[in-house]
Amino acid sequence: MREALALAQRARGRTAPNPLVGAVVVARGGQVIGRGYHHGPGRAHAEILALKQAGDAARGATLFVTLEPCAHHGRTPACAPRVVQSGVRRVVAAMSDPNPKVAGRGFEILKKAGIQVVSGVLESEARDMNLPYLKHITTGLPYIIIKGAMTLDGKIAAPDGSSKWITSEQARRDTHELRRDADAILVGANTLLLDDPGLTCRLPGRPPQPLRVVLDGSLRTRPSLKFFKNANDGKSLIFTREDADQRKIKRLRDAGCSVVQVPADAQGRLKIKAVIRELGRRDVMCLLVEGGGAVHDAFFRARAADKVVFYVAPKVLGGAHSRSIVSGAGFGSVDKCLGLKFESVTQLGPDLKIQAVPVRP
Numbered sequence: 001m002r003e004a005l006a007l008a009q010r011a012r013g014r015t016a017p018n019p020l021v022g023a024v025v026v027a028r029g030g031q032v033i034g035r036g037y038h039h040g041p042g043r044a045h046a047e048i049l050a051l052k053q054a055g056d057a058a059r060g061a062t063l064f065v066t067l068e069p070c071a072h073h074g075r076t077p078a079c080a081p082r083v084v085q086s087g088v089r090r091v092v093a094a095m096s097d098p099n100p101k102v103a104g105r106g107f108e109i110l111k112k113a114g115i116q117v118v119s120g121v122l123e124s125e126a127r128d129m130n131l132p133y134l135k136h137i138t139t140g141l142p143y144i145i146i147k148g149a150m151t152l153d154g155k156i157a158a159p160d161g162s163s164k165w166i167t168s169e170q171a172r173r174d175t176h177e178l179r180r181d182a183d184a185i186l187v188g189a190n191t192l193l194l195d196d197p198g199l200t201c202r203l204p205g206r207p208p209q210p211l212r213v214v215l216d217g218s219l220r221t222r223p224s225l226k227f228f229k230n231a232n233d234g235k236s237l238i239f240t241r242e243d244a245d246q247r248k249i250k251r252l253r254d255a256g257c258s259v260v261q262v263p264a265d266a267q268g269r270l271k272i273k274a275v276i277r278e279l280g281r282r283d284v285m286c287l288l289v290e291g292g293g294a295v296h297d298a299f300f301r302a303r304a305a306d307k308v309v310f311y312v313a314p315k316v317l318g319g320a321h322s323r324s325i326v327s328g329a330g331f332g333s334v335d336k337c338l339g340l341k342f343e344s345v346t347q348l349g350p351d352l353k354i355q356a357v358p359v360r361p
Contacts, residue, residue, distance in 0.1 A: 297328025
């Protein structure tokens with residue numbers, strides 16, 4: 001099962017809206033005779049690839065798979081009946097699939113065919129690997145990671161706007177690992193205008209590029225920014241208010257961007273939950289929110305974060321006018337603030353990487 005989990009990880013960032021799945025076929029004598037992992041939507045599922053590699057030797061063998069074989073015809077035929085046809089005698093799964101179209105039906109098909117089914121092997125590892133899928137398939141919403149890089153005193157930029165580079169090369173490289181796993185990267189208009197980020201993943205091997213998302217209620221975004229460099233690839237999306245200037249919207253659409261209008265609150269700030277719902281409808285399973293401070297604040301106050309990843313440099317910037325990693329309206333008092341539980345603290349070169357998850361009520 002550990003080998004199946006490792007195989008599944010090879011497709012990180014490529015499978016949305018599908019899960020990461022790996023499979024291994026083991027003959028009676030303990031020899032691995034087939035391996036496979038799901039490469040992405042419309043491609044063969046992991047167990048089908050593993051069984052194909054095993055061929056006739058799969059008869060009487062054991063299939064290890066990280067997720068319950070599907071029981072419905074989607075982009076590809078249902079897997080459970082094909083597992084039955086392969087002649088395996090036992091299926092060992094890490095976990096059942098919460099997809100309402102599956103949810104135990106795959107296991108039932110196997111059991112009715114006389115196949116022994118064991119579930120729950122390394123289940124926690126399988127769940128951790130597929131947290132974005134599990135949330136999206138059960139709620140329709142993306143799994144949301146709030147990411148930021150800051151000084152030890154919580155600053156992300158000096159009063160003059162300079163922010164490159166607060167953290168080290170090691171931390172920045174790790175950030176691209178997060179981008180590789182995300183289906184969309186979101187920033188606010190201030191970050192776009194001040195930092196002019198490309199919002200791309202620059203790891204070797206040409207990984208799939210995430211959807212680039214900007215929150216811009218007053219449409220200050222300029223087509224001269226890096227954001228528009230590859231706008232015609234269909235992966236540039238701007239959210240703005242329902243009462244936004246239609247001439248500006250047309251200019252941005254002419255530059256290749258998609259523009260979506262969503263409701264705003266009394267202060268003119270875009271309603272975060274409306275943004276999240278729309279991204280979920282677009283099959284964004286994992287959303288990486290990269291700031292700035294006001295955007296972080298909006299997501300935290302909406303209780304929308306599933307995970308927080310902050311990179312902390314051993315520097316102190318200070319200054320009342322330096323930009324903070326979380327700004328905006330805040331929670332107002334200590335007893336109302338968002339509680340977090342640390343998952344890990346690791347060192348990357350001179351910096352610390354802190355991972356935490358919200359403490360749910």
